Amino acid sequence: MPLVVEQLPLGQIGTNCYLVRADRSSPEAVVVDPGADATTIRLTLARSGARCAGILLTHCHYDHFGALADLAEGTGAPVWLPEGDEPVFRDPDTYFGGYGIRVPPYTGEATLVGDGDTLDAGGISFAVTAVPGHSPGHVAYYADGCLFSGDVLFAGAVGRVDLPGGDWDTLLDSIRRLGDAYPPETRVLSGHGPETTLGAELARNPFLSELRAER
Ligand SMILES: [Zn+2]
Numbered sequence: 001m002p003l004v005v006e007q008l009p010l011g012q013i014g015t016n017c018y019l020v021r022a023d024r025s026s027p028e029a030v031v032v033d034p035g036a037d038a039t040t041i042r043l044t045l046a047r048s049g050a051r052c053a054g055i056l057l058t059h060c061h062y063d064h065f066g067a068l069a070d071l072a073e074g075t076g077a078p079v080w081l082p083e084g085d086e087p088v089f090r091d092p093d094t095y096f097g098g099y100g101i102r103v104p105p106y107t108g109e110a111t112l113v114g115d116g117d118t119l120d121a122g123g124i125s126f127a128v129t130a131v132p133g134h135s136p137g138h139v140a141y142y143a144d145g146c147l148f149s150g151d152v153l154f155a156g157a158v159g160r161v162d163l164p165g166g167d168w169d170t171l172l173d174s175i176r177r178l179g180d181a182y183p184p185e186t187r188v189l190s191g192h193g194p195e196t197t198l199g200a201e202l203a204r205n206p207f208l209s210e211l212r213a214e215r
Contacts, residue, residue, distance in 0.1 A: 003124065003144045005189060008044060011036030015063040016191050018148060020124065021050055028053035028122040031071065032141065032148045033191060035063045038070035052077040054121030058150025059138040060088035061163070062096055062103040064191060069104040080119055083112035084130070084137020095164060113139060129181060133171025134159030140178065146187045147178065147198065153188055155196035158207045176211055 004026070006019040015035035021028065029050035034041055045052055052075040057065055059082060068089065072079050081089055088095045089110075092103040113119060115130035126141045131152045138159075141148040151159040153175055161168045184199025202208060202215075 003146055005146060005187075006044070006048070007189070007195070008041065010034075010040065011063055011066060013063055014192070016189070016193075017041060017067075018189055019044060019048070019050075020122065020143070020146075020148075021048070022123040026050060026123060030054045030056060030122040030124060030126075031077070032056045032189075033058055033064040033150065034067040034071045036066040038067040038074060041067060041071055042074065051075070053123075054119075055079045056119075056121070056126065056141055056148070057081050057085075057089070058140065058148060058191065059135040060085035060092075060095065061135060061151065062092065062101050064150065065089060065106070066103050068106045069108070072106065072108050078121065079106070079108065079110040080113050080121070081106075081110045082130075082137040082139040083114045084132070085135055086110070086112055086137070115139070129178065131171075131174035131178065132165075133161060133167055133169075133174045135163065136165035138174075142182060142186075145185070146189055147182060149178070149188050149190045151191040153178070153198075153201055153205075154190045154193050155188075155201070156205055157193075158205070172208075172210060175208065176214075179211065 004021040008017045018032040020030045089106045117128040186198040
């Protein structure tokens with residue numbers, strides 16, 4: 001049975017948070033990127049009759065983890081953080097202070113993940129791929145035909161590389177490796193905007209002409 005994925009745009013720039021269940025009857029859900037508004041996330045979970053069984057973070061940008069501390073504390077759910085970006089979750093001011101953005105630090109327990117790891121949460125097995133370029137420690141989570149790509153790849157766009165630790169060639173290489181690792185029909189559930197597929201982006205995304213030339 002395919003995963004049940006609910007997209008929940010949250011916060012000032014409508015960053016996508018995802019609620020993921022193994023199937024419709026599952027009493028557990030995994031939350032990917034709780035960017036803002038823990039109350040809305042918890043109400044939405046309650047409406048579907050699911051409790052929060054795990055919280056996964058793709059990368060350290062404030063609009064993806066603004067509700068992490070609240071949601072983790074309020075639900076007691078285990079947390080998985082990308083190891084390369086961990087310092088920012090612990091002390092956001094070092095990264096965002098200069099931008100005048102305040103995000104609550106996450107001080108609780110977490111399992112750190114990196115390239116090649118797998119994790120089990122909510123009855124779902126997720127594979128972790130390191131996809132640096134937008135942020136240095138960015139990871140993507142793959143489960144059952146769904147790729148939670150954070151801010152690496154969008155429908156018709158790619159992640160910006162002008163924030164600290166960003167790099168264009170690194171980003172392009174990350175997308176190249178996703179294309180090599182997963183089939184074209186893979187659903188891409190990204191941090192902003194609508195769902196797409198890996199194949200559609202590799203075929204038509206205007207930022208990926210370099211990759212098409214190689215194929
Ligand atoms: Zn980002």
